[in-house]
Amino acid sequence: MKLSLTHVLLIGILLVGIVAFFLFTREAASPGAEPTLGPTADGQQPATEASDETPCPLATPEFFVVEPVTSPTDQLSQTILVDLGNGEAITITTESGTFTAPFDAFPKEIEIALLPNTTHNLTVEGKVREVVQGNCSYGGYTLTTTRDRYGEPLVIEQQQP
Secondary structure (H helix, E strand, O other): OOOOHHHHHHHHHHHHHHHHHHHHOOOOOOOOOOOOOOOOOOOOOOOOOOOOOOOOOOOOOOOEEEOOOOOOEOOOEEEEEEEEOOEEEEEEEEOOEEEEEEOOOOOEEEEEEOOOOEEEEOEEEEEEOOEEEOOEEEOOOEEEEOEOOOOOEOEEEEOOO
16 A cells, blocks of 8 residues: 555654654643642742632623713703712813712712813723622722723813804
């Protein structure tokens, strides 16, 4: 039986794969086996004591959205709608001042004052409430945006008639 070049190449690739398997897996442990740790770079044996604490599960990110603003406007105030998962407080900073309110409603409505004939660039910050479950702590951070839920800039042009 005569082997074609394709058959010879396939057999060669198979043999290389088998050899590679044995070379790269000889340090692998069997399922259920305790790993053995060698000495560290400084010659010390690493600690093998297992912790009784269960690791904390990963937290899911909180959602944070600001509804689009009305611009241009001839009004001297505007209500901004903000939604924040597990929210604690909302702060809006703009040319007319800083407006802070506790996050106690979904969505939170915050009325901001507008200066006449001024372009207002809004920065919205949402403080996420800290939650402790056992030894695990989640939240306690602040999210910031200058864009609405559609990715448009939070800019209000106030124009007096």
